[in-house]
C-alpha cells in the first residue's frame with residue numbers, strides 16, 4: 001500500500017517536472033520568436049495565437065461541440081508545437097526556396113502576370129488546394145509519410161490549438177510538395193505567402209471545439225465538422241476529407257464524407273504516441289509498424 005502511494009506520488013512529481021520542462025522550453029521558444037519578429041519587423045505565428053486566444057477560445061466557451069476543459073491536458077505541448085514546430089518546419093523551406101528561383105517557368109510566369117490580380121489569386125488558390133489534397137492524401141496512404149503525419153492525428157481532444165500539433169518533417173514536406181510546383185508554374189512567392197497566412201487562420205478554426213455546423217457552406221468550403229470527421233480514430237473515415245478549404249477535390253476523387261444524421265467523435269490514432277514534445281518529435285523514427 002505504502003509502495004503504491006509512493007509510486008503514485010512519483011508519477012505525479014514526474015508529470016509536474018515534465019510540465020515545468022515544457023514550459024521552460026516554451027518560454028525560450030517564444031522569446032526566440034519574439035526576437036525574430038522584432039528584428040525582422042514581421043508578423044508571425046504569435047499573432048495567430050493571439051487571434052485564436054481572443055476569438056476562438058471565447059467562441060468555444062459559447063458553443064462547444066464536446067464538453068472539455070479549455071486548459072486541457074497536453075495544451076502546453078501543442079503550444080510548443082505552435083511556436084517551435086513552425087520554425088523547425090520552415091527552416092529548410094527558407095533555406096532551399098531561394099535556390100529554386102531558376103526552376104520558375106518564365107513563359108508561364110509571364111502569362112500569369114498578364115492576368116488580373118483577382119484571377120491570379122484564384123488560380124494560385126485552386127492549384128494550391130489541388131496540391132494540398134494530394135499531399136495530404138499521400139501522407140495518409142504512404143506508410144513512411146503516415147509515421148510523421150500521425151503526430152497531427154494523435155490529439156484526442158480537438159480545439160483551437162490541437163491542429164498546431166504537427167511534426168516538422170510533415171510540415172516541411174507539405175510545404176515543398178505544394179510550394180515547388182506553384183513556384184515552377186510561375187506564381188510569386190509573396191502571393192503564396194498571403195495564401196499561407198489565410199490557410200493557417202482557417203486551419204486553426206476547423207480544429208476548434210465548435211458545434212456550429214455551417215450547413216450553408218456544405219460542399220463548398222471545409223467546415224469544422226468536416227475536418228473533425230478527418231480526425232476520428234476509425235481508419236475508414238479518417239482516410240477521407242483531405243481538402244484544406246475546397247471539398248470539391250474530395251468529391252472529385254471519391255473521399256468526400258459528411259453524413260447528415262451523425263456527428264464526429266472519438267478522435268486520435270490507434271497506435272501509441274508519447275505525451276511529451278520531444279517524444280512526439282522522435283516517435284516517427286522508432287522502428288515500429290505505425291499503420
Ligand SMILES: [Zn+2]
Pocket residue numbers: 136140149153230
Ligand atoms: Zn490527415
Ligand SMILES: [Zn+2]
Pocket residue numbers: 152163207227231
Ligand atoms: Zn487536422
